[in-house]
Amino acid sequence: MSQNFPLPPLAQIPPHLQTIADYEQQARKHLPDMVWQYLQGGSMDEISVRSNLAQFAHIQLLPRMLKDLTHGSTECEIFGQKFPHPIFLAPIGHQQQFHPEAEAASALAAEVLGSNMILSTFSNTDMRALKRENPYKWFQLYWQGGREKSLALVKLAEQQNFKAIVITVDSPHTGIRDRERRVFFQLPAGMQHPHTPAHIPLPELKAGDHPVFNGLMKIAPTWDDIAWIAQQTSLPVILKGVLHPLDARLAIQHGVRGLIVSNHGGRVLDTGIPPLTALQLIRKAVPADFPLLYDGGVRRGSDVFKAIALGASAVLIGRPYIYGLACAGALGVAHVVKILKEEFEITMALMGTAALNDITEEYIFQK
Numbered sequence: 001m002s003q004n005f006p007l008p009p010l011a012q013i014p015p016h017l018q019t020i021a022d023y024e025q026q027a028r029k030h031l032p033d034m035v036w037q038y039l040q041g042g043s044m045d046e047i048s049v050r051s052n053l054a055q056f057a058h059i060q061l062l063p064r065m066l067k068d069l070t071h072g073s074t075e076c077e078i079f080g081q082k083f084p085h086p087i088f089l090a091p092i093g094h095q096q097q098f099h100p101e102a103e104a105a106s107a108l109a110a111e112v113l114g115s116n117m118i119l120s121t122f123s124n125t126d127m128r129a130l131k132r133e134n135p136y137k138w139f140q141l142y143w144q145g146g147r148e149k150s151l152a153l154v155k156l157a158e159q160q161n162f163k164a165i166v167i168t169v170d171s172p173h174t175g176i177r178d179r180e181r182r183v184f185f186q187l188p189a190g191m192q193h194p195h196t197p198a199h200i201p202l203p204e205l206k207a208g209d210h211p212v213f214n215g216l217m218k219i220a221p222t223w224d225d226i227a228w229i230a231q232q233t234s235l236p237v238i239l240k241g242v243l244h245p246l247d248a249r250l251a252i253q254h255g256v257r258g259l260i261v262s263n264h265g266g267r268v269l270d271t272g273i274p275p276l277t278a279l280q281l282i283r284k285a286v287p288a289d290f291p292l293l294y295d296g297g298v299r300r301g302s303d304v305f306k307a308i309a310l311g312a313s314a315v316l317i318g319r320p321y322i323y324g325l326a327c328a329g330a331l332g333v334a335h336v337v338k339i340l341k342e343e344f345e346i347t348m349a350l351m352g353t354a355a356l357n358d359i360t361e362e363y364i365f366q367k
């Protein structure tokens, strides 16, 4: 596997990298155009990619003054596990495309910054190669076409001290990614995926079979499979990509312990409900203490605040930390998380909130 990077990663962080937007501009210089289009793009007309970013601008903050915040903290707790702050790393596959050290670099940065990393099934780095003692890691499962193969990955994650299983359910079929098709996107030849084939083998089609419904849909998971997996593991099972409040309720009935409200960064279904809107609908449909995580379009610490105010227990960032990875490996990922964490802390202070539990809808004005 060889990847030609147009510009080598930076050894130090230059002063012009102050924001996620700065990192985005810089990252483009470090990546081949095909990889850049893969990273940035989304499905069809990319309306959801853009609205993921735009939705935050429409939500206005309503700050409180003169409170004693000297005991302030960004700590949060999910499934009894404490995290120093609520900014987690979303599962992103094939990270060798962005930096030779791939997920190992992201994991190192996550550990140093106390960020919870969710390792993708499409990782180029073996779960066994990540530090076992680091408790801030969850494993993301793409259904492996059947129960036994899927369970084998869950069991490996258990053994490697991963603390939860995230099953991504919003992409039983890949999105229609016009941008990728225009640049003939393909993964580098020979790229290693220790936990899955790069393309999960399809059932053989007979004459007259439908390529979608008798193909990928035949090996896609259903609610029964989710309930089965949840029964087979001691780890909490979380679903990623749920947007409908009725699915949120079904998830609870099938033994799911938390949800990541997400539209996969706008990469699968275009023009779906913005995930921040879905978060508010789902928050009303589930018990108050049911963990809801959020991802999609988080680029500022104030976005973290808004997602928490609207019902999230924590947020995930996707593309932002990959910008950091492309620019400067582990150092870049760590700096991206640090930027967001500091912006979030200062937003909390300016909003008059001392703890995550203080951050509620009372601090939001929606027109």
Ligand code: FNR
Pocket: 038, 039, 040, 052, 090, 091, 092, 093, 120, 121, 122, 140, 168, 240, 262, 263, 264, 265, 266, 267, 295, 296, 297, 298, 316, 317, 318, 319, 320
């Ligand atoms: C993703 N995402 C993703 N999700 C998942 O469950 N498994 C995966 O392997 C991947 N791979 C992946 C690759 C790339 C290049 C991107 C951009 C995204 C989706 C990801 O976890 C997350 O939902 C979004 O990235 C969040 O949106 P932002 O933060 O990128 O706006």
